[in-house]
Amino acid sequence: MAQQGHLEIRNVAKQFQVAGALLPVLDNVNVSVAAGEFVTIVGASGCGKSTLLRLVAGLDRDYGGTIDYDGDGIDGPSLDRGLVFQEPRLFPWLSVAQNVALGLLNADMDTAAKRRSVAEHIDLVGLSGFENAFPHQLSGGMAQRAAIARGLVNRPGLLLLDEPFGALDALTRARLQAELQRIWSHERITMVLVTHDVDEAVYLGDRVVVMAPRPGRIAETFEVGLAHPRDRSDAVLLRTRNAVLAALEATTGPDGPWSSKPQTRPAAISIPPQQAAA
Amino acid sequence: MAYYTLRNGPVGRVLAGDRGATRRKVAVSPWLRPLGGGAVALVLPLSLLALWTLSAAFEWLPPQILPAPADVEHGLVEMWRSGDLAKHTAISLLRVVYGFSIGAIVGLALGVAMGLSRTVEDYTRPLFTAFAQVPTLGWIPLLMLLVGIGEGLKILVIAKAAFVPMTMNSFAGIRSVPPAYGEVAALYRFNRWQLLRQVMLPGAIPPIFTGVRYGLTHAWMALVAVELLASSEGLGYLLVWGRQMFWLDAVMIAMVLIGIVGFGLDKVMAIIERRLQRWRFADGARGGRA
Numbered sequence: 001m002a003q004q005g006h007l008e009i010r011n012v013a014k015q016f017q018v019a020g021a022l023l024p025v026l027d028n029v030n031v032s033v034a035a036g037e038f039v040t041i042v043g044a045s046g047c048g049k050s051t052l053l054r055l056v057a058g059l060d061r062d063y064g065g066t067i068d069y070d071g072d073g074i075d076g077p078s079l080d081r082g083l084v085f086q087e088p089r090l091f092p093w094l095s096v097a098q099n100v101a102l103g104l105l106n107a108d109m110d111t112a113a114k115r116r117s118v119a120e121h122i123d124l125v126g127l128s129g130f131e132n133a134f135p136h137q138l139s140g141g142m143a144q145r146a147a148i149a150r151g152l153v154n155r156p157g158l159l160l161l162d163e164p165f166g167a168l169d170a171l172t173r174a175r176l177q178a179e180l181q182r183i184w185s186h187e188r189i190t191m192v193l194v195t196h197d198v199d200e201a202v203y204l205g206d207r208v209v210v211m212a213p214r215p216g217r218i219a220e221t222f223e224v225g226l227a228h229p230r231d232r233s234d235a236v237l238l239r240t241r242n243a244v245l246a247a248l249e250a251t252t253g254p255d256g257p258w259s260s261k262p263q264t265r266p267a268a269i270s271i272p273p274q275q276a277a278a
Numbered sequence: 279m280a281y282y283t284l285r286n287g288p289v290g291r292v293l294a295g296d297r298g299a300t301r302r303k304v305a306v307s308p309w310l311r312p313l314g315g316g317a318v319a320l321v322l323p324l325s326l327l328a329l330w331t332l333s334a335a336f337e338w339l340p341p342q343i344l345p346a347p348a349d350v351e352h353g354l355v356e357m358w359r360s361g362d363l364a365k366h367t368a369i370s371l372l373r374v375v376y377g378f379s380i381g382a383i384v385g386l387a388l389g390v391a392m393g394l395s396r397t398v399e400d401y402t403r404p405l406f407t408a409f410a411q412v413p414t415l416g417w418i419p420l421l422m423l424l425v426g427i428g429e430g431l432k433i434l435v436i437a438k439a440a441f442v443p444m445t446m447n448s449f450a451g452i453r454s455v456p457p458a459y460g461e462v463a464a465l466y467r468f469n470r471w472q473l474l475r476q477v478m479l480p481g482a483i484p485p486i487f488t489g490v491r492y493g494l495t496h497a498w499m500a501l502v503a504v505e506l507l508a509s510s511e512g513l514g515y516l517l518v519w520g521r522q523m524f525w526l527d528a529v530m531i532a533m534v535l536i537g538i539v540g541f542g543l544d545k546v547m548a549i550i551e552r553r554l555q556r557w558r559f560a561d562g563a564r565g566g567r568a
Contacts (some may be wrong), residue, residue, distance in 0.1 A: 077464055
């Protein structure tokens with residue numbers, strides 16, 4: 001598919017009907033994402049960041065403003081815009097390979113090309129050897145890897161990720177963040193990742209967009225300005241992190257969920273080697 | 279490659295409840311263990327048989343009312359040799375197969391259609407609910423006038439009995455498929471047929487099979503009822519005839535056969551269900567799915 005992936009979100013507004021009243025969830029949101037860029041969006045829960053992603057994915061077409069992808073308006077989902085949900089959403093009755101292949105069901109490829117693409121992407125996310133495993137046989141991290149493979153198997157120009165590592169433990173999350181960075185460098189596609197984890201946003205994003213809640217709007221945007229792959233203890237990274245954290249706290253007030261968060265990552269959990277191999 | 283995660287560790291597995299329950303081992307008391315896991319299923323039937331033997335030996339009930347197991351066995355062998363038993367069983371089985379197939383297919387179609395479409399549900403559900411409330415036997419007088427008392431009546435009554443649980447469970451099954459799966463289907467631009475084939479039907483298999491097995495049970499009950507009323511062949515007829523002739527051994531034989539054939543059909547359905555859900559029984563099931 002075309003390796004473009006330029007996303008232009010202009011004046012987007014969205015309201016939900018709640019108990020007869022209109023509740024604004026997004027107001028005047030403007031984001032421009034260049035082709036090949038990695039943009040992360042961070043915000044308090046309920047700031048509409050996931051809603052924004054669903055609009056870009058085309059799952060929800062009821063909004064104001066314009067969203068253009070490579071110059072065209074968005075009219076429903078497209079195989080050129082992938083989405084990875086917070087939970088893997090694999091079909092439990094299909095194996096890993098079958099789940100990934102389902103992403104290609106309506107792709108314009110012959111069977112051999114499909115099979116090759118499935119194998120390549122399973123390999124890309126490090127699941128070779130687990131092609132025939134069923135989702136309930138996978139750990140949470142492995143299931144999310146399979147979901148990422150399904151999101152990428154169409155070779156979309158844009159991959160949207162909705163808090164993809166939110167349900168994982170700290171160690172798995174850190175590993176998958178590094179893997180995602182590698183995959184992004186390898187695939188050279190546009191990625192937009194939504195998260196409430198400031199460290200994740202700063203570690204992965206070329207740019208970090210901070211959203212404020214009620215109604216969801218853009219509060220501030222930070223350029224990280226570091227090459228990938230990154231070192232988590234880089235001084236520039238930590239400085240940016242603190243600035244993003246301060247901006248985020250400003251959106252929620254002093255009692256917000258970030259005010260008491262420790263300034264350093266928790267120490268890595270030590271694992272007996274025989275279990276680490278599981 | 280495979281990363282250890284806390285939730286899938288031994289502690290997480292205990293907390294999440296062991297999913298291995300789907301392939302649990304049957305609890306076998308130590309003295310039955312040499313007989314294998316299936317032995318426990320025989321404990322109750324054998325105890326009943328022993329009680330029956332004792333009861334007949336001591337004549338707790340008059341032999342005209344409760345014939346001795348040996349008499350029943352004798353009758354069974356005789357009826358089997360004459361070919362009567364095979365004939366009655368085959369006729370009943372055929373009626374159940376025809377009636378159940380019709381009822382189950384129509385019920386599956388209606389239940390799935392109601393589950394997929396709110397419009398279909400709005401149009402058909404009230405009538406279906408009212409229809410389902412009328413007991414199967416309640417339909418027999420009207421159906422007798424419409425189609426007579428031939429094979430058509432029996433098959434229609436059995437079909438109705440299977441149709442109701444099949445519709446209800448298929449409907450509930452489709453509705454129980456998480457909407458999140460529908461979003462995945464939308465994301466990959468599945469058309470209606472792909473949505474049905476890839477997502478809705480596989481997701482609804484467990485409740486649909488509950489419907490199949492209920493439907494089958496109801497079909498047998500309807501069969502016996504309709505054969506009691508209007509038939510000169512079949513296991514239900516054998517029951518009536520035995521009672522009228524006061525040949526209680528024939529009654530017992532018919533009862534046991536209905537039980538065994540019904541049990542067998544249920545087993546066949548369980549095997550089909552298991553084949554369709556092979557993934558549930560895949561080895562190495564770990565803790566929760568995240």
